[in-house]
Amino acid sequence: MDTNNSEATTNGEANTVPDDVRELWHLQLPPGSRQRIVNKIMDTLKRHLPVYGEEGLNELRMIAVRFEEKSYAIATSQSDYLRRISLKMLSLENQPRTVCIAAKRKS
Numbered sequence: 001m002d003t004n005n006s007e008a009t010t011n012g013e014a015n016t017v018p019d020d021v022r023e024l025w026h027l028q029l030p031p032g033s034r035q036r037i038v039n040k041i042m043d044t045l046k047r048h049l050p051v052y053g054e055e056g057l058n059e060l061r062m063i064a065v066r067f068e069e070k071s072y073a074i075a076t077s078q079s080d081y082l083r084r085i086s087l088k089m090l091s092l093e094n095q096p097r098t099v100c101i102a103a104k105r106k107s
Helices: 033-048 053-074 078-094 097-106
Strands: 006-008 014-016
Touching: 033 053, 033 078, 053 078
Parallel strands: none
Antiparallel strands: 006 014
8 A cells, every 4th residue: 555645636746645634524524424324334234134133233333333434544535435335335235135144144
C-alpha cells in the first residue's frame, strides 16, 4: 500500500494532500448518520443470515459495526464510504440466501 499521499494533477505533477485534509469529509457527516448506516447494514444481514435469539442479534450487530468502521476508516471521501458499503450490500443481496446461510454455518 502506498502511503505517499500524492494525487496526480491534470498536468501530471504530483499534488501532496496532507492526511488531515483527506479526513475532512469525516467532519461533514451529519450526526447519527453512521448509526443509521449500521442499522441498514443490520437489516440487510438479517434478511440473509439466520439469527437465533438475542445472542445472534448481538453478533450480527458486531459484524455490522466492524464492517462500517472498516469502511469509514479506509474511505477517502463520503462518496467512497457510501460506495463501498453499497457495493458490499448489493453483492450480498445478489447472492442466493442458501449460500449465505451455508457460509455462516462454516465459520
